[in-house]
Amino acid sequence: MxxxxxxxxxxxxxxxxxxxxxxxxxxxxxxxxxxxxxxxxxxxxxxxxxxxxxxxxxxxxxxxxxxxxxxxxxxxxxxxxxxxxxxxxxxxxxxxxxxxxxxxxxxxxxxxxxxxxxxxxxxxxxxxxxxxxxKMAEEELERQTLLLQQGNQTLERLLAHKAEALEASNRQLQEQIVKVERISHTDALTRVANREKANLELTKEISRSQRYNHPLSLVFFDINDFKLINDNYGHNVGDQVLVELAKRVSLALRSIDSLARWGGDEFLIILPSSDLQQTSGVVLKLQSVIAATAFVNNIDLECSFGAVEYQQNETMVELFQRADHAMYEDKDPEAFSARKKITD
CATH class of the missing domain: 3.30.450.20 (PAS domain)
Incomplete structure (x- = not known):
């Protein structure tokens, strides 16, 4: 049939x-x-x-x-x-x-x-x-085989006790390692990722972009005339502005995006699976968020943004340079054009 x-x-x-x-x-x-x-x-x-x-x-x-x-x-x-x-x-x-x-x-x-x-x-x-x-049965079989080879039940109990103590120590050590790593990769002021963490994340995302042929974008941005804020209101107010800015930008990003403080008033955003057109939309959103934020002392904040999309086989240095140039051009297009003519 x-x-x-x-x-x-x-x-x-x-x-x-x-x-x-x-x-x-x-x-x-x-x-x-x-x-x-x-x-x-x-x-x-x-x-x-x-x-x-x-x-x-x-x-x-x-x-x-x-x-x-x-x-x-x-x-x-x-x-x-x-x-x-x-x-x-x-x-x-x-x-x-x-x-x-x-x-x-x-x-x-x-x-x-x-x-x-x-x-x-x-x-x-x-x-x-x-x-x-x-897998658990295989591990247990290996353990029992080892105990049989040793042929000593006293040693077995001793090893079990030592294993428990070692496991507890390893847990504590791992917790300390995670804590130290988190501190070493976090900006002390803004509590976002620091420059070292940004380099690690970007290296990982570049590998992922190459592996799956996914788009990847990078954004540099800083505060226009931030020095004037420090000069007129003091560094304490300047610090409060940086903290609030990092907080607002973080809330406006996706969970897979990474925000890092690059240095001073300059920040970096890594956007996996985002091409330049999509990233441009993110920049417009962030500009609106910043404009709508009530910063300390009613300071009106403006930021310059430079957005670029990763090109396959491009080095991190080249990617950083393009993002930095794009931010500089956003800040002062005429000065950027003049500087580009000189460097060319």
Whole structure:
């Protein structure tokens, strides 16, 4: 007897059937579109990690953020090699962060279903399979094997005690490392990222832009005539202006954007997945926010902005220089034109 087949009277009926199947599947199914950057995840994907269905943004950023730091580099290398055709198989095991903060071991498999003319993967469909119990059993087996080899139950108890003490010490050490890192990467006055953190974030976002061929933009801005504010009202008032400005700009940006104090009254904004046209809209929004803000002593604040879009294979120095020139031109177009003629 030939196998029974099923047909659907409409595309909507087929979609309903597919969505019902995805909702029942325990494994987490995902579908990445490299041309749009969009990632579709099944309800099982969310349930596996304890997240409410659909709570995360449908992009690769949310996936990268939940990968365990110890496996992040290996996972990025693995997917890059597969996307670029350097590897024929995408199959890797790593840990993902759950809603409660714990990590779950998963097995990630995927297959390319679409490539461009150069053979680069533009669409991937894959699945996450919960292998946490297996990994825990393997670790426990290794531990028990070690204890059997040692053949000493007293030593076993001693090791367990030492392990607990070591784990507690490691937790405290990790907390201190995180605290020190946070302090070292935060501007003491405005509480936004400092210059060192901005360099690290931009390096990461440039790699991400190259990996997924996503747009990336950079904005420099500073306060016009900020020296006059310090001279007329004092440095304490100037500091209050900087703090309020950083606060207002931070609130107006997306969660994936990064604001940093570059130095003095100069700030930098990193905007992933944002081309120059979109970034120009962000600049207009920030100008409106600044104009509507009641700064201390009723100071009317004006800022100059320089926005540029990252060009593939451009160095960070070149990107910074273009953003700085764009800001200088916004501040004084005639002076910038004269200076450009001299430098040319």
């Amino acid at each position: 030939p196998p029974q087949t099923y047909t659907h009277e409409s595309l909507g009926s087929a979609d309903l059937t597919l969505n019902s199947i995805l909702d029942l599947i325990v494994e987490g199914i995902w579908d990445w579109n490299g041309e749009t950057g969009n990632v579709v995840r099944s309800p099982g994907w969310y349930r596996m990690l304890g997240y409410p269905v659909g709570v995360l943004l449908p992009d690769v950023f949310t996936w990268e953020e939940i990968i365990h730091p110890n496996e992040y580099a290996d996972v990025m290398l693995h997917i890059e090699q597969y996307i670029n055709g350097e590897s024929d198989v995408y199959h890797i095991e790593y840990r993902c962060k759950k809603l409660d903060g714990s990590y779950l071991w998963i097995e990630d498999r995927a297959r390319a279903v679409q490539r461009d003319s150069d053979g680069i993967v533009t669409r991937l469909i894959g699945s996450h399979h919960d292998i946490h119990d297996r």
